[in-house]
Amino acid sequence: MTTIEEPVAGRTLSKEEAYTRIKSALFESTDPEEVYSERSLSKRLELGLAPIRSAIGRLQNEGLIVVLPNAGFMLKPMTHRAIADFYEVRMVVEAHVVTSLTGRVGPAQKQQIEAILVQQADCLLDNDARTFHRLDMGFHIALARLHGNEEMIRILERLEDRMHRISVELHGRHPERLRPLVEQHHGILDEIVSGDPVVAGVKLRDHLAWGRSMIVNRGQHF
Missing domain, CATH: 1.10.10.10 (Winged helix-like DNA-binding domain superfamily/Winged helix DNA-binding domain)
Known part of the structure; x- marks a missing residue:
C-alpha cells in the first residue's frame, strides 16, 4: 500500500x-x-x-x-434542487426496500438492526453526535443489505457522505432532534417485522419527509 x-x-x-x-x-x-x-x-x-x-x-x-x-x-453547496433530488432517490429506493422486507425479517436479522438502534441510543447518552450521524445512514443501509439488491445497496452507499453532511447540518445545532430519529427508526423496524408493508412504507416516507422539511426550511442552500 x-x-x-x-x-x-x-x-x-x-x-x-x-x-x-x-x-x-x-x-x-x-x-x-x-x-x-x-x-x-x-x-x-x-x-x-x-x-x-x-x-x-x-x-x-x-x-x-x-x-x-x-x-x-x-x-459544494447543496441547493434546494440537490436536496430534493437526494431525498427523491432515497424515497424510491428505501420505500421499495422496507415494503419488500416486511414480514421477511427473522429474529436474528431483527436483532442485528436493533443493535444499531441501541448504539444510537447510547450515543445520545454519551453526547456522541459523530457516531450517531454515522449510524443514522447505517440503519438504512443495513436494511438495504437485508433486502439484498446490490444495486440499491450501492446507491445508498454512494449517498452516505451526503447523508452524513446533511445529518450534521440538520441536527448539529439542535441535538434535541436526535431522539425523534431513533424513535422513527424503531417505528419503521416494528412495522417491517409486524408484516404491514403499507404502514412500513408510510413510516419510511414520513421519516424522510421530516428530514427533508427540516433542511428546506433552513434556507436556499447550505
Whole structure:
C-alpha cells in the first residue's frame, strides 16, 4: 500500500486514511461556506501537502467540493434542487426496500438492526453526535443489505457522505432532534417485522419527509 508520511506524528499514513480524516474535517465544520487552503488543512490536521492534494482531487472528482481559483476550495453547496433530488432517490429506493422486507425479517436479522438502534441510543447518552450521524445512514443501509439488491445497496452507499453532511447540518445545532430519529427508526423496524408493508412504507416516507422539511426550511442552500 502506498503510504504518505505524517510529519508531526512521525508515522506513515495511507492515502485512504488521510482522505477519511480530511473529509471528516470538512463535513464536521460548523461553517459550510468556509474556504479552505491546502496549507491551512496541512497545519490543522498535521499532514503533509501530498495527502492533502490527493484528497482534494478525490473529493472534487466525487462532486463533494468546488475548487475556487486562487482562493482554495469549499464544500459544494447543496441547493434546494440537490436536496430534493437526494431525498427523491432515497424515497424510491428505501420505500421499495422496507415494503419488500416486511414480514421477511427473522429474529436474528431483527436483532442485528436493533443493535444499531441501541448504539444510537447510547450515543445520545454519551453526547456522541459523530457516531450517531454515522449510524443514522447505517440503519438504512443495513436494511438495504437485508433486502439484498446490490444495486440499491450501492446507491445508498454512494449517498452516505451526503447523508452524513446533511445529518450534521440538520441536527448539529439542535441535538434535541436526535431522539425523534431513533424513535422513527424503531417505528419503521416494528412495522417491517409486524408484516404491514403499507404502514412500513408510510413510516419510511414520513421519516424522510421530516428530514427533508427540516433542511428546506433552513434556507436556499447550505
